[in-house]
Amino acid sequence: MSKEKIFEKGFFLVAFSSISILALIAFFIFEEGVPLIWRTGARTFLLGERWFPSQGSFGIFPMIVGSFWVTLGALIVGVPLGVACAVFLCELTHPSVSLVLRPTIQLLAAIPSVIYGFWGLIVLVPLIRNTMGGPGLSVLAGSLVLGIMILPTIISISEDSLRALPRTFKEGALSLGATHWQTIWRVLLPASRSGIVASVILGMGRAIGETMAMIMILGNAVQMPNSILDSTRTLTTNIGIEMGYATGDHRQALFATGVVLFFITMGLNTLALFISGRRRT
Amino acid sequence: MPEKAKIGLDHFHFLYGDVMALKDINLQIRPRQIFAVLGPARSGKTTLLKSMNRLTDLIYGTNHTGHIYIDDQEIYDAQISLPELRRRVGMVFDLPTPLPLSIFENVAYGPRLKGLGQRRRLEEVVEKALRSSVLWEEVKDRLSSSALRLSGGQQQRLCIARVLALEPEVIMLDEPCSGLDPISTASVERSLTELKEKYTVILVPHNIQQASRVADRVGFFMGGEVVEEGPADQIFTRPKDKRTEDYISGKFG
């Protein structure tokens, strides 16, 4: 076989590495986790509120609820702030300022999650405990920190969306007598809706997948949070905390949690891609 | 006594997807002559050239019927080695396209690809090619400097040298003087007249005047078809087709 053909075939094989890895991940996570879901019964597993591994009880509903509230809180914090920052960068400052701020945002996105978690532990948790009561390790703390962590995602994608709009939108609105703010609020933001929504969904995916920072500040109580001051667990922290010492069925249950997590994040990711038709990375 | 044709096109049609860019081309191009491909924009001239060294193969969705022969060998035959074909039928594009390498490495690029690695042989080949394209004197002291720093005219002559370094049999030039000043144009045209002593030259001229200065034979194209073809002086003084006459006299184009 000629050298050309060898290289062509070689590149062809290599190109499948990302799909192959994805398939392997799915295969092994499912292989370890699905039997447990089967044995426990999907309804019991997903909706059961009792998580007592030593007794063989595997219900992850509290964790699902915990993930839900923490993520929702993160979006409440992160989306308005993130979109506002995107508007700020795109419309309210000189282009050279945003040129400086963009790498800064990228930088902040590269800060490890454990650092964010640490700050939450040292600053936010005591603050919440002292001003609002409760253990401090809470849904509130988690939402605030997570909201900050997803800001770079929301800001950069929303900003790209705003920048991609044709100039005529803005010029047209202004020439019809709209103020700058009215143009932003009634024309530009609605027009970049799909990009902003995609950024929100990606931010959601990121929030649901976060582990380390949440372990540090959520308190890790296996309970359904009744208020934002309650401690709780998420699907991710459940795995992260117990994987170190889990064996047998317990371990499989953690993989099963992973299966649920996998579906959720894949679903969100696909949805985001579908809405925006753009690359995520 | 006319020599046997170097390149023959026989009922050649070329399509980009559904669009027919070349219709029923029948041409005989003789060796050691300058054949000018004349015509208004979008007549298929560049497509014609790129079909002859199968650069059109790089574009997806193209198709052809008919034949192109070089020395009686069908070039669309499956056995043909494309790299070999393109070394025999060299092409210079309309915009100078030096590679981001030194002057020396630009000219040596083709020979290296062929497998020539010996430094001394490469130096000989590069010098010969640069002399033939009338660039040697200007660059001989700075062969290792970047080719991107040359002027437009020098870059274009570099591109000609690049092709010459491969010792082709046919040289095709697609508006090689567009964007060049009159002095550079004149030097390129001079080298063309020298080149035809050894090679078969196919030229898409920048304008009719250039064609009248250097061409031996002319083919007039319109809408992908050959309208008329013949010796240069016949085409320019006694064109047979009205469309040719209109183009020559500047009524359109």
Next chain:
Amino acid sequence: MMISRHTSQKVAKGMVWAAAFSTLAVMIWILLQVLIEGLPLLSLNFFLDTPRQMGRTGGIFSTIIGTLALTAVAIVIATPLGVGTAVYLREYTREGRLSRIIRFGTDCLAGVPSIIFGLFGFVFFVILLRMGWSVLSGGLTLATMILPTIICTAEEAIKAIPYSYREVSFALGGTRWQTVARVILPNAIPGIFTGVLLGVGRSVGETAAIILTAGSSLLMPTSLFSPTRTMSVHFYILAREGISMEKAYATGAALILMILAINTLANWLLWRYVRKVGG
């Protein structure tokens, strides 16, 4: 009472400014929190000394080595795979069903949470392939995590190369591989390198997947099969187990400095590259 358009504009813009500033302020606060306490504690000793008493005393040398080792394995594996994928997508095939599938797979891989990578790495590398908790297991897992980043940046780098370069190479008798090797790859290297740096940054900060695959041993790793602890894992353990807040701050500061250095380098290279090509 009707508020004029201009007043409401002032209010709205004011709120946006406030949002932007508070965002920036909080982020800087988070960084400074660690840096202020941690920077003074950094010293050459700290970097070169081995951790003792579970990290309560001593330095972080073994964790630095662990970080470097894992990152090196990840880069060595992921870069050829990522660049190869990008070359295939851009040079050997055209946009169609196959390339769409590959891109979709890559995008999905980019969205997988790190804990899932950890679970995968554990069951596949640590258990099934019997590599145990080791530099190799952790590095390979990291490689799968940074692969999408490398593919993406490599593709961008290749896309930026003018089509004319390719056409010239083919016109001069080049084969596809020769064109890739002599024209495409050399000119894509700056962009690819930026992607590699981004991958390095991600590797340095990763924690969840590494705990599950490389272990958390504080001993100096002596081979690819040694378990090891990285700086970020060390930082996490120090903070969460409450072993030593002082050492935690110091490790955190070192971590931030490393990330800052890598990102600044990447941005500077990108800026230089854009200037050279664009200008």
